[in-house]
Amino acid sequence: MRFDFFRRSAAEETQATEVSKDRMVSRNADGYVAYTLLLDPQKRVAGYKLAWCAAARPEEAPDAISQFKSLVACVTEHLNPPETPWRLGHSELFFDVNAEVLALGVLQSLPPEYTVLCLELGDLANEELRPVLLFLREQGFSFMLCRAPALPEDPELLGMVTHFDVDAGDPLLVAAVRGKEQPDHMPIQPIATRMASWKDFEACAARRIDMFADAGCGLPPPAASTGSRTLQPESMLIMRLLQMIQRNEDLREIEAALKRDAALTYRLLRHMNSPAVGAGVEIHSLHHAVTMLGYSPLFRWLSLLLATSNPTGSPPFMMKKAILRGRFVELMGETLLPRGESDNLFVVGMFSLIDQLLGIPMQEVLNKVQLPDSVQQAILTRGGVYGPFLSLAEACELNTGDAARLAEALLLSADQVNAAHLSALAWSQDVTPTEAAY
Structure with a gap:
């Protein structure tokens, strides 16, 4: 009007x-x-x-x-x-x-x-x-x-x-x-x-x-803990599944491990069929997902679930922030890196906040999930091929004034960065703790 x-x-x-x-x-x-x-x-x-x-x-x-x-x-x-x-x-x-x-x-x-x-x-x-x-x-x-x-x-x-x-x-x-x-x-x-x-x-x-x-x-102080900081059972299972995928273990063994938690299976399938994921076909099983789309998307979706697996210890906005950052980093690198690298970019962005989400030190998380060296380098030092994309995302989030310099180094225009940022903001509305709940 x-x-x-x-x-x-x-x-x-x-x-x-x-x-x-x-x-x-x-x-x-x-x-x-x-x-x-x-x-x-x-x-x-x-x-x-x-x-x-x-x-x-x-x-x-x-x-x-x-x-x-x-x-x-x-x-x-x-x-x-x-x-x-x-x-x-x-x-x-x-x-x-x-x-x-x-x-x-x-x-x-x-x-x-x-x-x-x-x-x-x-x-x-x-x-x-x-x-x-x-x-x-x-x-x-x-x-x-x-x-x-x-x-x-x-x-x-x-x-x-x-x-x-x-x-x-x-x-x-x-x-x-x-x-x-x-x-x-x-x-x-x-x-x-x-x-x-x-x-x-x-x-x-x-x-x-x-x-x-x-x-x-900065980030809010971690929630008070009544005992030693340990992962929730669901988080531990997700981490085990991530390790199995990283080692390219047999799909039947991965399915067997996942079936030990019916609720997690349900949540994973809900994510795979959500509008935000947009797979294009209805996914009925883990076997179907891997057959249709491969191991990398499964690793990415499990990473997404890991971000929402500690609802009592992590504030809802932090879950959204991690999901948004992962998508933002992924979208910025889509046109610059070889096809197939986008899932690594998503993991880099999301895992950069995973210690805050799970309430345990970053190194402990990385010891449990053996991420590729290039991914770990980006998360720990903002270096390597993925690190500059993560630094640019953080500069935009914090409004530090460094966005123009970092974008220029990556040969990204401001329009490309803004498109990725706002598209990620919209995408994150569909991938929330509520969406992941069962």
């Missing part, structure tokens, strides 16, 4: 469409998509705040308006293409906006019901901008009021606010937000936006507040 506020003549519309098509790739080549995870109190991913990291040096970077256009164009192309369902399910996307951005009308290509626009009180209260804001709200866009000392008193402004920035979980702000709940208005959702450590997250979780997880805080 096109906004009435930004309606153009037919000639202008045609010209704009052609220019948009011609510039889509070049715009996306100017920078890299970065995101911050929005976590709910159970450490599940509830949404993503997207930003654009310009590839050029700060003094040469495009202006903020051009960068925002690039971000929206990239998200639209890969997550909300025409005549295709929204690829992130129920996850919300958050964008920082201001009066200049809102007046452009570039938001029309995003799904309103899953888009939250983050703006400050000055823009929300801008009388000239109010018709645009009311129209956007009517279309289904949400508004998050940021860096405000309190909610607005004006009933019309208050009615537009759906989310409110409560800083690091300020109890007074949280109480004020929850005290404004009205019967005829959806509750305003408090969002903590400043996280100095994981202690901040736990404090917010105790008050049922979602929080943007600052990547600078």
Whole structure:
């Protein structure tokens, strides 16, 4: 649906469409998509705040308006293409906006019901901008009021606010937000936006507040253990199966080992037949899977199950992060490495977080699963043929500013990296702990 506020003549519309098509790739080549995870109190991913990291040096970077256009164009192309369902399910996307951005009308290509626009009180209260804001709200866009000392008193402004920035979980702000709940208005959702450590997250979780997880805080501390750190029985079985595949043992022996756990067999077959895997045929048995597709896909799928085999000790967002990273690394290397290497790339990306997922040291994991030397080198040192792809994925995740340099070394364009990143983000929605559950 096109906004009435930004309606153009037919000639202008045609010209704009052609220019948009011609510039889509070049715009996306100017920078890299970065995101911050929005976590709910159970450490599940509830949404993503997207930003654009310009590839050029700060003094040469495009202006903020051009960068925002690039971000929206990239998200639209890969997550909300025409005549295709929204690829992130129920996850919300958050964008920082201001009066200049809102007046452009570039938001029309995003799904309103899953888009939250983050703006400050000055823009929300801008009388000239109010018709645009009311129209956007009517279309289904949400508004998050940021860096405000309190909610607005004006009933019309208050009615537009759906989310409110409560800083690091300020109890007074949280109480004020929850005290404004009205019967005829959806509750305003408090969002903590400043996280100095994981202690901040736990404090917010105790008050049922979602929080943007600052990547600078690193990974969360491992869950407390009541005894020595040992693998779950299912994890041990999966590791044994991985070793058997690495040694190319007889398929009948692998099947016999797998059949000792009917639930694991069921989960594996569910994964093989899931939309995310997309094998193209229905897989009925382990023998069928290996006959049709070979040992490498089976190793990859077992690795995927290993990532979700310790649900009590690993937060859900970490499982998604590992799966997403594996797919991201895999997609970046597909066009550059020989056919058949993609499964190794997926394992490199996912296993780079496997110690956090299983709660045991990385070296102990690698001692139990004898991965190829090139895979181990990438995981331990970011070296070898696979290591640079993993380093680039981490740079994009952490928004370190190194993405352009690392991508250039791999002869990857920013557009290729963004396509891989957002495609992996969408793919990971179908491969979740819930999908793996039985």
